Amino acid sequence: MEKAIIVGLQLPESHDFEYMMQELHSLCEACDVEVVGTIVQSLDKPTSATYIGTGKAEEVKEAVIAMEAKMVIFDDELSPTHIRNLEKIIEAKVIDRTILILDIFARRARTREAMLQVEIAQCEYMLPRIIGLNRSFSRQSGGTGSKGPGEKQLELDRRVLKDRIFRLKEELKDLVSIRRTQREKRKKGDALTVAIAGYTNSGKSTLLNKMLEFSVENSEKYVFEKNMLFATLETATRAILLKNNHRFLMTDTVGFISKLPHHLIEAFKSTLEEIKESSLIVHVVDASNPEHDKQIEVVENVLRSLEVVDVPVLYVFNKVDLCSAPVTSERHPLLSISALTGQGMPELVKKIDEMLYSHLHRVKLLLPYDKGQIFSFLKEKANVFSSEYGNDGVLVDVELNDYHFNLYRQYVK
Ligand SMILES: Nc1nc2c(ncn2[C@@H]2O[C@H](COP(=O)(O)OP(=O)(O)OP(=O)(O)O)[C@@H](O)[C@H]2O)c(=O)[nH]1
Ligand SMILES: [Mg+2]
Structure with missing residues (x-):
């Protein structure tokens, strides 16, 4: 494990400063970095040359020597100038929260798509900093030691880096279009989809796994869940079929964190x-985390920056088994559950079902016998309660979405 000193700058607007430092600590752990010291400073704003004051930077240098630290990690994204000047004073590798997060993503990426996305973000971050970073990267490998593009890019100039970004983006484009086609297909199949979103480590993957237990057809694979930051990098979609024959797809997504690097969101x-x-979005909140209100805001901000605006949201306060007091919040609709113990799960399933299917029309259609293909379609895709063969055709008791209701309106009995 590499030893590091973490440094935080408390600005007047940073009310959750302590929590942010704690989170920085967790991010270090996730990168196999051992924190051997914490130094903080309160300022009205960052100094333009060195982020913290120069006197403070000297103090950091002394701590580095005393603790035999290999690097210094700052709590926020540093500018190229900051890095250059700080390294001159401190004489150790200087990195920031952004590199740390990018590093974790690089370690966790498994699919080609995720790897491309992370590398694009790393390269974009590197681009304006290539001069400043050269020094630290020449001394040691990229970031905190994982295989970032740091090493590979070392000798290359901006042009080459730009070229690389271009090629990575081209490759990603192809993968994205495959994903889009798959999604289009699903849409045509009229599958309703539920996205699970939320702060990292809030229990999104655990929730998806628990949902599978409520599915009638459960031959599905469980997704990876673990007590660590950014356990999930790939989205995973699973089909859920409820007892009442209602069907939907549920997608587990990458978790968010405060100060999520802008390049990463882009990528x-x-x-x-x-x-x-x-x-529907199921916004999973770790109710046992004292900072969960802040975390909700962070998630909502990221969603806004992704232009997610008109999708209904169901707030799910998870991990209530760890809470001593009942959950209170202004967010609604809201349900409290424990994805671990299963507490509140039947209510959640019911609520999701309601939110997805409440707009459905339950009707009786009389389909003439020459419209057999409509009947086959309904049997496969819609919720057919019963069917009766009469003289004029098949009488079908069925639930239709708005689109199909309008399409088959003429057959309504
Ligand atoms: N006590 C308790 N622990 C939970 C509950 N739900 C999830 N956990 C634990 O919280 C940790 C994180 O769970 P995950 O499901 O991996 O969280 P996630 O939101 O998918 O996290 P990322 O993929 O890293 O963003 C795991 O150790 C889970 O066992 C719960 O209701 N109660
Ligand atoms: Mg997960």
Whole structure:
């Protein structure tokens, strides 16, 4: 494990400063970095040359020597100038929260799509900093030591980096269009989709796994859940079929965090499109986290930046098994559950079902015998309660969405 000193700058507007430092600590852990010291400073605004004051920077240098730290990690994104000047004073590798997050993503990425997205974000981050970073990257490998583009890009100039970004984006484009086609197909099949979104480690994957237990056809694979930041990087979609024959798809997505690097959001936009196009968002909140209100805001801000605006949201306060007091919040509709113990799950399933299917029309259609293809379609895609063969055709008791209701209106009995 590499040793690091973490440094935080408390600005007048940073009310959740302590929590942010704690989170920085967790981010370090996720990168196998051992925090051997914390230094903080309160200022009205960052200094233009060195982010913290120069006197403070000297103090950091002394701490680095005393603790034998290999690097210094700052709580916010540093400018190229900051990095350059700080490294001159401190004489150790200087990195920031953004690199740390990018590093974790790079370690966790498994699919080609995720790897491309992370590398694009890393390259975009590097682009304006290539001069400042050269020094630190020449001394050690990229970021905190994982295989970032740091090493590979070392000798390359901006042009080459730009070229690389271009090529990565081209490759990503192809993958994205495949994903889009799949999604279009699903839409044609009229599958309703529910996106699970929320802060990292709030229990999104655990919730999806628990939902599978409520599915009648449950041959589905469980998704990966773990107590660590950014356990999920790939979106995973699973089909849920309820006892009442209502069917929908549920998608687990990458978690959000405060100060989520802008380049990362950009790079993951295509993956996150799933959220934008879903019929319902289940916003999972870790109710046991004292900062959960802040986390909700962070998630809502990211959703806004992804232009997710008109999708209904169901707030799910998770981990209530860890809460001593009942959950209170102004958000609604809201349900409290424990995805671990299953508490509140039947109510959640019912609520999701209601929100997805309340706009359906339950009707009786009389389909003439020469319209057999409509009947086959309904049997496959809609919720058919019963059917009766009469003289004029088949009488079908069925639930239709708005679109199909209008399409088959003429057959309504
Ligand atoms: N006590 C308790 N723990 C929970 C509950 N739900 C999830 N957890 C734990 O919280 C940790 C994170 O769960 P995940 O489902 O991986 O969280 P996530 O939101 O998918 O996290 P990322 O994919 O990293 O963004 C795991 O250790 C879970 O076992 C719950 O209701 N109660
Ligand atoms: Mg997850």
